[in-house]
Amino acid sequence: DCSLLDSPENNFATLNPLWNSVQQTYAEGNLKTTSGSQHSPTCSTIGVSSGKWYVEGFALSSSLTKWSSGIFDTAITYNKVSGTNYIPAQTPTNIYTNGDAINYYASGNDIYKNGSQVISNAFSSALTTNDIIQIAFDVDNGKIWYGINNSWNNGTSTQGSFDPDNHDTTFTVQQEMRVHFTGETSDWLANFGQDSSFAGNKTAQGNTDANGIGDFYYAPPSGGFLALCTSNLPEPTISPNADTQAVNHFGILTY
Secondary structure, three states: OOOOOOOOOEEEEEEEOOOOOOOOEEOOOOOOEOOOOOOOEEOOOOOOOEEEEEEEEEEEEOOOOOEEEEEEEEEOOOOHHHHHHEEEOOOOOOOOOOEEEEEEEEOEEEEEEEEEEEOOOOOOOOOOOOOEEEEEEOOOEEEEEEOOOOEEEEOOOOOOOOOOOOEEEEOOOOOOOEEEEEEEEEEEEOOOOOOOOOOOOOOOOOOOOOOOOOOOOOOOOOOOOOOOHHOOOOOOOOOOOOOOOOOHOOOOOOO
């Protein structure tokens, strides 16, 4: 594990077991999730309200090909009751007044937004075991693209190389979006830029983002798409690299 890029100096997103542990088992430093017999989502530890971002997911195994993945607004609240099927952007359909949710569902090979199908038969071949799903999203302009094994949908029936002018669907700009991975009797391995080997299941490829950061299996799309990590986030007002330090705001006065 010490060979991973994730460190206190640059912390990459992982999957958040505190957000949802119902029907989910976490492993590999919270980059692997195994779901039970009901659809159950998990989400990234980092949410973003600006910028362009790129994430990969490895479809490790499934008995039902029911992997799904995408993004959703942090403001959306989820039903986490054990035994209740839940797929972001598909079910239930009455919670999307708080924000947008988008999802690619491998079992139907379709893309959904806020309870409605927006693209059917998104890829010539649906995601299956040992495939890599790619998600690129632009929060400033509210656009998302999906790829499988470096073949991008681009909102059309013909897949190919990444097309910045043709996105799969839209969402409201500058929402605080998080990446989600969902499954039913399925295993996902996420890569937010820290491990393109997917815990040793693939041969690492070493592709970096536009800032030279990360380790992706495929090269992130051109145009400034970044790894989801703290080095790529906006600098906080109070931080080691800022003009304003914590000592400017509080200290110890001894009487």
